[in-house]
Amino acid sequence: MTRTAFTNVRIFDGSGADTYLGDVLVEGKRIVQVTRLPERVSTDDARVIEGRGRFLMPGMTEAHTHFSWNDQPSLAAIQFMPPEEHMLWCVRVAKRYLDMGWTSAIGAAAAKPRLDVVLRNAIDAGEFPGPRYLAGSQEITTIGALGDNTLPHMKFEELSFGSVCSGPEEIRRSARTFIKYGVDHLKINLSGEYIAGLPAEMSPFAEEEVAMLAQEAKRYGKRMAAHARSSESVKQCVRHGIEMVYHASFADEEALDMLEAAKDKHFVAPGIGWLIRTTYHAAEFGITEAVATQMGYKRELEIASASLRAMHQRGIRILPGGDYGFAWMPHGTNANDLQYFVDYIGMTPAEALRAATQLGGQIMQRPDELGLLKAGYLADIVLVDGNPLENLALLTDPAKIQLVMKDGAIHKDCATPVPDDAALHLGGTSSPLVEEGVKEALAEML
Ligand SMILES: [Zn+2]
Incomplete structure (x- = not known):
């Protein structure tokens, strides 16, 4: 069994506890020993x-x-990317996440029906590098709501951004279709979104429609996720057991009480980076601060900041990430969320890092083996040059993410010098995945 020892490292174990100097030993896929100096592995x-x-x-x-969001300035650019290019795009983006130390990810909705499922299967089969991945459906939406971009001349289902349903039976059909494709969870758009010209505070789904989604999800053992900016949509999430609540900006006191009462079940991933970057960092793409303010984003950011602070104080789990994949917040810069959590939600840097690690293991449904540096846990490990607790922005710098290990296998390694002969054969890359591939190819030739 392969053994890897990280010696004399400053250990942040994911729990939020103080760091310490020690060693970590990995055997096969798992961490087998963590020591505190002077004890060594x-x-x-x-x-x-x-x-x-x-x-x-x-x-x-x-x-x-949303791996299928394509770093362009508009939703239309995502919607109209042809499926062939779109699949390849997703494959490339998955590697980018792993390169940046994101070893797990929840697919919050794909732009075409099977992009997420096919990508997850390819990653699981070891065909392409990427994070552990839970695949989402398309956005289930209703007529005229977020994700309904259809026009009468559109003939092909795949051109529709979301899966447009009206009434419980159509929800049932859509849910079963995505379950047939193999999704891990169903995504529903329970509120509006300003950039689509829809008020964030609208809640377009009737109670019996959401109930139908929940019933079908339960029958097939699937989870649910919701785009839920309005207060009413957050309440629908709690009432119907939608675990993954995205945004939750306008949650009022009653919604906060409901979330708190069920905080062991729900996760809030606010995607706060979207509000901040769309308000303050999108001018180059035509969304100046004045435009964003007029759209409603500045007000939403202020209200969301207050409600998320309250959630954090109530012990509701808030996780980083959300809606990266636009021109003003490209994939790979996701760790910006960690500093935003400190600045806008009142977390300490250690709490922000815990949200990205230990809470991540929980939302991936593997709390007992993912998200901590602890004996018995899966060896998903990142070595950083510098101390993120002093400067969270280090985690947005590819050069500072020096080594990434997933499942005990080193995916990226800029931490150790590359032997001369390897550099010669591999064009300077130090990726052990490539090395393995070259070895296999040579073995076959001989
Ligand atoms: Zn989203």
């Missing part, structure tokens, strides 16, 4: 990564990704 037969005091933390979980 045995490095016999192990590949040794000399930490030299660098920061070691669990891999991060992005709680609200």
